[in-house]
Amino acid sequence: MNHSRRGPAAVLALSAALALSACSSAATDTGADSGPKPVDAVKGEGRTLTVWVMDGDYSDPSLQAVNDAFTQQTGAKVNVQVQAWDGIETKVTTALATSNPPDVLDLGNTQVASFAANGGLKDLTAYAADLKQGQTWLPGLVDPATVDGRLYAVPGFAGARAVIYNKTMWADAGVTAPPTTFAELTDDLAKVKAAHPAADFSPLYFPGQNWYAGMQFVWDAGGDLATRSGAKWTAGLGSDQAQAGLADFKAFQNQFSTPASQTVDAAGPDQVQVFADGKASAIIATSGFVGRIQKANPKLTDADLGTFPMPGKSGKTQPVMIGGSDWGIAARSANADLALVWSKIAASPDVQSKWVVGHEGFIPNSTEGIKAATDQVGDLKKAFFTAALNSKATPANANWAQLEGNKDINNLFAALASGSKSAKDAAHAFDTAADTALNAGQ
Numbered sequence: 001m002n003h004s005r006r007g008p009a010a011v012l013a014l015s016a017a018l019a020l021s022a023c024s025s026a027a028t029d030t031g032a033d034s035g036p037k038p039v040d041a042v043k044g045e046g047r048t049l050t051v052w053v054m055d056g057d058y059s060d061p062s063l064q065a066v067n068d069a070f071t072q073q074t075g076a077k078v079n080v081q082v083q084a085w086d087g088i089e090t091k092v093t094t095a096l097a098t099s100n101p102p103d104v105l106d107l108g109n110t111q112v113a114s115f116a117a118n119g120g121l122k123d124l125t126a127y128a129a130d131l132k133q134g135q136t137w138l139p140g141l142v143d144p145a146t147v148d149g150r151l152y153a154v155p156g157f158a159g160a161r162a163v164i165y166n167k168t169m170w171a172d173a174g175v176t177a178p179p180t181t182f183a184e185l186t187d188d189l190a191k192v193k194a195a196h197p198a199a200d201f202s203p204l205y206f207p208g209q210n211w212y213a214g215m216q217f218v219w220d221a222g223g224d225l226a227t228r229s230g231a232k233w234t235a236g237l238g239s240d241q242a243q244a245g246l247a248d249f250k251a252f253q254n255q256f257s258t259p260a261s262q263t264v265d266a267a268g269p270d271q272v273q274v275f276a277d278g279k280a281s282a283i284i285a286t287s288g289f290v291g292r293i294q295k296a297n298p299k300l301t302d303a304d305l306g307t308f309p310m311p312g313k314s315g316k317t318q319p320v321m322i323g324g325s326d327w328g329i330a331a332r333s334a335n336a337d338l339a340l341v342w343s344k345i346a347a348s349p350d351v352q353s354k355w356v357v358g359h360e361g362f363i364p365n366s367t368e369g370i371k372a373a374t375d376q377v378g379d380l381k382k383a384f385f386t387a388a389l390n391s392k393a394t395p396a397n398a399n400w401a402q403l404e405g406n407k408d409i410n411n412l413f414a415a416l417a418s419g420s421k422s423a424k425d426a427a428h429a430f431d432t433a434a435d436t437a438l439n440a441g442q
């Protein structure tokens with residue numbers, strides 16, 4: 001489950017493409033109904049629902065469980081079509097513009113705003129209460145699926161970042177338990193650093209461009225990327241809270257990661273290899289990186305590795321950026337009634353517990369689901385589930401992709417880490433670009 005592939009940069013071209021498509025003139029459900037609606041029972045005998053699922057997101061048994069429950073309830077059949085990642089943005093854009101699109105689409109949580117803003121997705125606001133089924137959806141999944149206060153997708157599953165560390169290396173430095181506070185974390189890393197004084201060693205390898213982890217410091221301090229008031233977006237990294245968070249990031253990165261890491265991203269050099277080679281005792285990453293580390297160095301067993309949610313100076317775990325999947329329903333779907341039933345089943349507590357968590361090992365879509373799953377997952381995965389309870393996402397704005405696609409946000413954190421810009425100047429440059437991008441077309 002590689003959640004980095006679901007970043008907003010993947011949809012950089014969508015706004016322009018969709019604006020030229022017929023989606024913008026589609027006959028959409030505006031959701032401007034008076035009061036909430038239930039997802040009605042549907043008699044679907046003789047009908048077939050088409051569902052697009054991204055390769056690697058759900059296994060056949062999990063999809064079959066949803067489809068079986070759906071067919072039992074409605075009598076309709078399901079045509080599951082697995083989609084490759086290469087070129088998917090263009091393919092979805094084209095499909096949503098046709099008169100016969102797929103009914104349900106597996107979308108990255110940060111993709112939803114781009115499709116919804118241009119009329120490609122059905123407004124689900126009136127059905128939100130019933131679709132939630134008494135659950136509290138994770139903010140990192142539902143917030144980016146909510147545009148202008150309207151819901152356009154149903155949370156499916158999540159992925160979150162936590163600290164992955166070499167327990168053996170920490171134990172050799174005198175640290176035998178994971179930290180639960182920021183002060184404990186810095187003390188522990190200082191001990192590891194003292195035990196490994198080599199210039200190319202990082203107690204916690206932290207690439208300067210890793211803005212996903214960098215934003216955790218900003219959110220922990222009470223700052224944010226941007227806020228909205230009415231129709232206007234205002235970038236927020238120049239606020240006092242965000243400035244404090246950026247200062248915390250710089251201090252932490254400079255103290256515990258090598259100078260060579262200040263301007264690079266997580267892929268160059270690959271942080272997995274840095275960790276696997278013993279050049280770092282910890283990284284901040286998603287759960288899939290545990291397996292990647294062990295593949296890079298088979299000598300590192302489960303007994304050698306540990307995980308914990310990143311503690312914040314706030315006294316809580318740092319808010320983490322959620323990656324994951326939402327289910328969108330095409331605005332032009334001829335089977336929207338069936339699509340609602342299918343999506344409700346896929347988001348149900350039963351499916352989330354038995355299949356999303358129990359079979360796939362993914363983080364479920366709700367806080368209740370995470371708490372119920374604590375005993376289902378192994379020790380190495382618990383930290384990622386706990387981290388997801390305090391989640392954030394990028395602004396639900398179709399133009400956010402431009403800022404990530406241009407690497408404006410990467411460059412801000414790299415400039416800050418390297419000292420080429422002060423926190424004030426780096427934030428001013430980003431906020432100026434963000435104010436223009438996020439309010440374009442208003």
